[in-house]
Amino acid sequence: xxxxxxxxxxxxxxxxxxxxxxxxxxxxxxxxDISGLVYSPDSAVKxxxxxxxxxxGYVGPFCVVFTQLALTPxxxxxxxxxxxxxxxxxxxxxxxxxxxxxxxxxxxLLSGGFAEGSPETATAALDFSAILSPAPLPAPGSYIAxxxxxxxxxxxxxxxxxxxxATFSVSIQVDSHFDISxxxxxxxxxxxxxxxxLDFGSLAANDSRSADILVRSNVGYSLSIASVRGGALANTHxxxxxxxxxxxxxxxLDLGSGLPASLAVGASATYGSFERYRIVVTISNFAELxxxxxxxxxLTITLMAL
Numbered sequence: 001x002x003x004x005x006x007x008x009x010x011x012x013x014x015x016x017x018x019x020x021x022x023x024x025x026x027x028x029x030x031x032x033d034i035s036g037l038v039y040s041p042d043s044a045v046k047x048x049x050x051x052x053x054x055x056x057g058y059v060g061p062f063c064v065v066f067t068q069l070a071l072t073p074x075x076x077x078x079x080x081x082x083x084x085x086x087x088x089x090x091x092x093x094x095x096x097x098x099x100x101x102x103x104x105x106x107x108x109l110l111s112g113g114f115a116e117g118s119p120e121t122a123t124a125a126l127d128f129s130a131i132l133s134p135a136p137l138p139a140p141g142s143y144i145a146x147x148x149x150x151x152x153x154x155x156x157x158x159x160x161x162x163x164x165x166a167t168f169s170v171s172i173q174v175d176s177h178f179d180i181s182x183x184x185x186x187x188x189x190x191x192x193x194x195x196x197x198l199d200f201g202s203l204a205a206n207d208s209r210s211a212d213i214l215v216r217s218n219v220g221y222s223l224s225i226a227s228v229r230g231g232a233l234a235n236t237h238x239x240x241x242x243x244x245x246x247x248x249x250x251x252x253l254d255l256g257s258g259l260p261a262s263l264a265v266g267a268s269a270t271y272g273s274f275e276r277y278r279i280v281v282t283i284s285n286f287a288e289l290x291x292x293x294x295x296x297x298x299l300t301i302t303l304m305a306l
Contacts, residue, residue, distance in 0.1 A: 024056040035171040055122040061113040061155035067101035079139040090127040106156035136272025178217040208282040220306035224260035231255030233295035243284040
């Protein structure tokens with residue numbers, strides 16, 4: 001008995017992105033390092049990068065996903081790491097890119113595509129930026145953040161395995177910063193607030209006025225205060241003196257020697273916060289009525305880094 005063997009053919013049609021059988025496929029031709037970012041405590045700092053994707057005969061959409069690998073050196077326990085992010089675009093970047101390799105929206109990755117008929121050597125350049133935030137104030141040093149960029153032959157969400165990857169870095173320089181501000185009680189820190197007047201109006205014994213000195217620093221520091229008149233107000237007309245006392249954070253300071261009095265010696269860096277010193281000037285008792293006139297003294301506050 002003859003048995004016939006029947007063969008069935010299954011036809012499969014593939015629809016979507018195409019790739020020439022002899023072509024290498026899409027690849028990350030280059031991802032530029034971003035260097036020269038110098039930290040500023042008062043404004044954001046931006047650096048530009050570029051990821052270049054080559055077609056290799058591929059036609060269709062693609063996307064590039066970033067993963068942060070490391071930041072060296074690691075900050076000490078008291079300090080915080082520089083705060084930065086990667087953003088789409090170079091001129092006016094606003095879309096923050098995911099740095100964990102798992103974008104949750106299409107805005108958190110870079111994307112592009114190659115049209116039908118594009119040569120194998122066609123490239124697409126995707127601009128991105130690194131933006132370094134002014135807060136918090138990190139410890140001084142040279143930091144390097146390393147990243148991996150993965151290329152997927154699909155639009156968002158990334159599908160399948162990455163077809164190529166590359167590593168790149170962002171270099172950040174943080175210099176020593178130590179700044180001082182003075183203002184009224186409860187005032188906020190401002191680099192532009194370096195002068196403040198205590199107006200007593202008509203002088204009266206035991207009358208007092210206060211001001212706040214604020215320090216921010218990423219290094220250890222010392223703070224001192226000195227009086228031009230040795231802790232006394234001088235009459236601008238006849239030079240007669242009227243004594244006063246000065247305290248800082250409730251502790252009395254001696255200005256009588258004419259030498260600077262210490263508010264802080266070997267203080268630790270403030271990093272992301274501020275150290276506040278409240279000074280209080282109190283008019284001393286006077287046995288006789290002071291002569292008529294305007295009385296003044298000049299206090300000079302000096303901040304020194306260790």
